[in-house]
Amino acid sequence: MTIVPVALGARSYDVVIEAGLLATAGDILAPLSRGRPMPIVADANVAPHLETLRGSLNAAGVSTETIIIPAGENSKSWATLEQLTDRLLALGVERGDHVIALGGGVIGDLVGFATAILKRGCGFVQVPTTLLAQVDSSVGGKTGINARAGKNLIGAFHQPKIVLIDPRVLDTLPLRQLRAGYAEVVKYGLIDDATFFAWCEEHGPALLAGDAAAREYAIAHSVRAKARIVGEDEFETTGRRALLNLGHTFGHALEAEAGFSDRLLHGEAVAAGCALAFGYSVAHGLCPMEDAIRVAAHWQAAGLPNGLSAAGISAPAERLVDHMRHDKKASGGQIPFLLAHGIGQTYLDKQVSLDDVQRFLAIQPN
Known part of the structure; x- marks a missing residue:
């Protein structure tokens, strides 16, 4: 226990x-x-x-x-x-x-x-x-x-x-649901634990295939990570807990476009959203391309979407950004985004322009 x-x-x-x-x-x-x-x-x-x-x-x-x-x-x-x-x-x-x-x-x-x-x-x-x-x-x-x-x-x-x-x-649990949950496991590595992301790269296939030890380790490690962050910022007032939203601003827009249906599960949207967050970070010179490639490759290896096309989303960029405008974290008309300097180096950026996000989404394959 x-x-x-x-x-x-x-x-x-x-x-x-x-x-x-x-x-x-x-x-x-x-x-x-x-x-x-x-x-x-x-x-x-x-x-x-x-x-x-x-x-x-x-x-x-x-x-x-x-x-x-x-x-x-x-x-x-x-x-x-x-x-x-x-x-x-x-x-x-x-x-x-x-x-x-x-x-x-x-x-x-x-x-x-x-x-x-x-x-x-x-x-x-x-x-x-x-x-x-x-x-x-x-x-x-x-x-x-x-x-x-x-x-x-x-x-x-x-x-x-x-x-x-x-x-x-x-x-x-059906494999698709298991994969969707696995996206949230990997997220903890992407936030501030590059060593855990490397563990996921090595042991993720076994976890998804039913390895009991891998599952128990991943669950306990993830819960400890979340408990630590929640303990530091229960009501998401300091910005620390906001790190748990990595992939969610992009991901929730994709879910909204899919009608919050089984067409795109939450974890699938988070995976695609994380890939987009890393892609946006690379496009602005914030993150090494190699890290974004590793993230996208791991999602693909796990059977999870790593972008708009893989998530089955073909909506105009303008409509996806309109979905984002309803984000509950919006403050003063500005939406905070979780971006990355690299794997395990996520940070909160409150100055991201939605016009710029729209331009980025417009050039993504869909």
């Missing part, structure tokens, strides 16, 4: 990582139940894991109620949020209760936001079942839903009480 603390003062919590953890989760969660039922919110894709978790909780003397949410990004909506909060209220959830989010990033974001606003805040537990959620969205307390104007524009910071990660659940 690996335990990674997320140090946030009164909001601190642990991320527990262990193969087979789902089957013993009841022993860890029972003290949080206060003798009351613990609702589990999940989607239909995690049915086998749901039964394991329910069995573990019941064996520990904790009763459960299950709420099934439709799978997919479309569930991060006002309509689904209303349905979920109504159901939780009907179950009599109290402020001291804890709701379990069992699933990928969509379920975690939705349940996190619902519990942030339900009775002005109740507790929740993250039990992520995708690689992307395990290494990124389940840790750090960012919750929310999408709006017509863009992704994650409505939400709140709301930290979980605990995060339980069982790497074995990845054995049932």
Whole structure:
């Protein structure tokens, strides 16, 4: 068992990582139940894991109620949020209760936001079942839903009480979803850990092929990296936490163009966005060409898109930039971009011209 603390003062919590953890989760969660039922919110894709978790909780003397949410990004909506909060209220959830989010990033974001606003805040537990959620969205307390104007524009910071990660659940994850999550693993190397990026180049194929040791190492390393950054800048006020958005400004524009659908998964958009961020950095003399080539080559080797064409995006550059204008990080009409001086040398640039970004996107193959 690996335990990674997320140090946030009164909001601190642990991320527990262990193969087979789902089957013993009841022993860890029972003290949080206060003798009351613990609702589990999940989607239909995690049915086998749901039964394991329910069995573990019941064996520990904790009763459960299950709420099934439709799978997919479309569930991060006002309509689904209303349905979920109504159901939780009907179950009599109290402020001291804890709701379990069992699933990928969509379920975690939705349940996190619902519990942030339900009775002005109740507790929740993250039990992520995708690689992307395990290494990124389940840790750090960012919750929310999408709006017509863009992704994650409505939400709140709301930290979980605990995060339980069982790497074995990845054995049932479709390869495409696994690859999408792997993009967020590689991102930690690109941000400030060139040694870890080199590890990904060497061990990424084994991780994707099912190597348990590689998966557990990558998950633990990624969670430690995110916990450290979140601990330094919980509410993204100093700029340190913004580094986690590498690839996201470009990537969210691509997701918006794809209609936030399965046409382009979030991790796929992040991979393409990272490649574009490195390409933009090279075009402005900020980053060695060799580093951008390594990044693009690794995405291709991992079966991930490394640009507009590979992501299946053929929109005019002007429309992609229009998507960016809705970025929630915009301040004073300016959008901060994550650029790079090299692999492991990401930095925040608040002076990037969107006109210049549009010119750069206009010459990309699509």
